[in-house]
Amino acid sequence: MIISFTEENYIKAIYSLASKSATQDVSTNEISNYFNNKAASVTDMLIRLADKKLINYQKYKGVTLSAKGQKLAIKIVRKHRLWEVFLLEKLNFKWDEVHDIAEQLEHIHSDELIDRLDKFLGEPKFDPHGDPIPNSNGQINSIKAKPLVTFTKKGNYILMGVCEHSKEFLQHLTLIGLKIGDVIKVEDINSFDNLYKVKINNKHTLFFSSKVASNILVESKK
Amino acid sequence: MIISFTEENYIKAIYSLASKSATQDVSTNEISNYFNNKAASVTDMLIRLADKKLINYQKYKGVTLSAKGQKLAIKIVRKHRLWEVFLLEKLNFKWDEVHDIAEQLEHIHSDELIDRLDKFLGEPKFDPHGDPIPNSNGQINSIKAKPLVTFTKKGNYILMGVCEHSKEFLQHLTLIGLKIGDVIKVEDINSFDNLYKVKINNKHTLFFSSKVASNILVESKK
DNA sequence: AAAAATATTTAGGGTAGTCTAAATTTTATC
DNA sequence: GATAAAATTTAGACTACCCTAAATATTTTT
Ligand SMILES: [Mn+2]
Ligand SMILES: [Mn+2]
Ligand SMILES: [Mn+2]
Ligand SMILES: [Mn+2]
Numbered sequence: 001m002i003i004s005f006t007e008e009n010y011i012k013a014i015y016s017l018a019s020k021s022a023t024q025d026v027s028t029n030e031i032s033n034y035f036n037n038k039a040a041s042v043t044d045m046l047i048r049l050a051d052k053k054l055i056n057y058q059k060y061k062g063v064t065l066s067a068k069g070q071k072l073a074i075k076i077v078r079k080h081r082l083w084e085v086f087l088l089e090k091l092n093f094k095w096d097e098v099h100d101i102a103e104q105l106e107h108i109h110s111d112e113l114i115d116r117l118d119k120f121l122g123e124p125k126f127d128p129h130g131d132p133i134p135n136s137n138g139q140i141n142s143i144k145a146k147p148l149v150t151f152t153k154k155g156n157y158i159l160m161g162v163c164e165h166s167k168e169f170l171q172h173l174t175l176i177g178l179k180i181g182d183v184i185k186v187e188d189i190n191s192f193d194n195l196y197k198v199k200i201n202n203k204h205t206l207f208f209s210s211k212v213a214s215n216i217l218v219e220s221k222k
Numbered sequence: 223m224i225i226s227f228t229e230e231n232y233i234k235a236i237y238s239l240a241s242k243s244a245t246q247d248v249s250t251n252e253i254s255n256y257f258n259n260k261a262a263s264v265t266d267m268l269i270r271l272a273d274k275k276l277i278n279y280q281k282y283k284g285v286t287l288s289a290k291g292q293k294l295a296i297k298i299v300r301k302h303r304l305w306e307v308f309l310l311e312k313l314n315f316k317w318d319e320v321h322d323i324a325e326q327l328e329h330i331h332s333d334e335l336i337d338r339l340d341k342f343l344g345e346p347k348f349d350p351h352g353d354p355i356p357n358s359n360g361q362i363n364s365i366k367a368k369p370l371v372t373f374t375k376k377g378n379y380i381l382m383g384v385c386e387h388s389k390e391f392l393q394h395l396t397l398i399g400l401k402i403g404d405v406i407k408v409e410d411i412n413s414f415d416n417l418y419k420v421k422i423n424n425k426h427t428l429f430f431s432s433k434v435a436s437n438i439l440v441e442s443k444k
Numbered sequence: 445a446a447a448a449a450t451a452t453t454t455a456g457g458g459t460a461g462t463c464t465a466a467a468t469t470t471t472a473t474c
Numbered sequence: 475g476a477t478a479a480a481a482t483t484t485a486g487a488c489t490a491c492c493c494t495a496a497a498t499a500t501t502t503t504t
Binding site: 249250251261262264265266281282 | 481
């Protein structure tokens, strides 16, 4: 069965929206917001995806991925994240540059290619943004890290990933001298405006806005 | 200007057909044979490509690439061949496996990507089939090697490339123990059936059919 | 529980790229 | 140079994917 570029993007979007939202079902409007297209176009595509048994679709009730759709979504995510690692590690792109190119590369069809790429890269477990890379069986390590805002205690944390993936946000983090693996020592949390006073790698001190604190994923350091 | 996957494939086909045929102009039928589609579909596309100033098209007269089309074709060829080198050198694919995947990868849009890939691979001058890789300015070294059949003298030759790129032909060469760079010593050319008696790398002796002899490109060894 | 607001689907239409069948132009043959 | 054959284009239609406008279903508000 041939699955188009566009269909793959819908499947990936449904996967991503489902994982982010509380409810299981993804609505037509959520999808059209995601793509900045019209709800009517989405309905059109949902019917096609349902015909191909990639989703479970009931009029007016939203959609879930079928087992087949789930498998496909994870495969695309695996490809996307492995290509991002390739671009960063081998071609020396920056972490804010890899996503757009990976959006194209994730649609290359070849199981052999992706498994060889995986080996070539040393079977990495995380992509440049800290997101876990599914293995070839489709298993993903769920991520334990949580947004820094959810922690209210002073102490040492390690930057494990980001929630927000935009170029702007990633460039901002780079600008303030923050990268994955850095040790973030929370020295103070202002009770009025929730500003975090932190020290990075025991070197430079700075302040995290709540925008930053809510979009970086950390684990507390043992 | 957005150029589709399909349009890129037409441009590449016209480039390839023009370089192979004696006449400059490429005919509608040549293109439809190449793609195994209908002449009417080709005409349709030629009109679109002419609208985009990628080709010079006159009804019933065939087409040539415009300067813009030429530049695009060479860029796609560059990408194709660099990805083939990547697949062979870095991911250990065989030379008969790389083409199909490169057919997909050649359509990834990113100048930065292709230039970094080029550097990563050490700026290779030839692809796994001996075809020259255009540089980032679009310059290509024309290939000096000629099909073995064009040589009628005994002596030592070096295998520089292949004319025929099919999986079957490449696998056949591998099977008879022939790869690029090998020294082919022509010991005899049968005057009746034109069979070439050759010794490979001064080791094993075998016979080349005219099918093989006409599809391998060699240079005489100094 | 009716009315209003929102979400979703249906209807009809557009472009890209393909097809078949018919019309037209070019080339080959006598 | 007329006629036949081959090449090419035109006409009309189909699918994928998108749109707008209208219809319908669901949810929220009163
Ligand atoms: Mn990404
Ligand atoms: Mn990522
Ligand atoms: Mn190739
Ligand atoms: Mn090649």
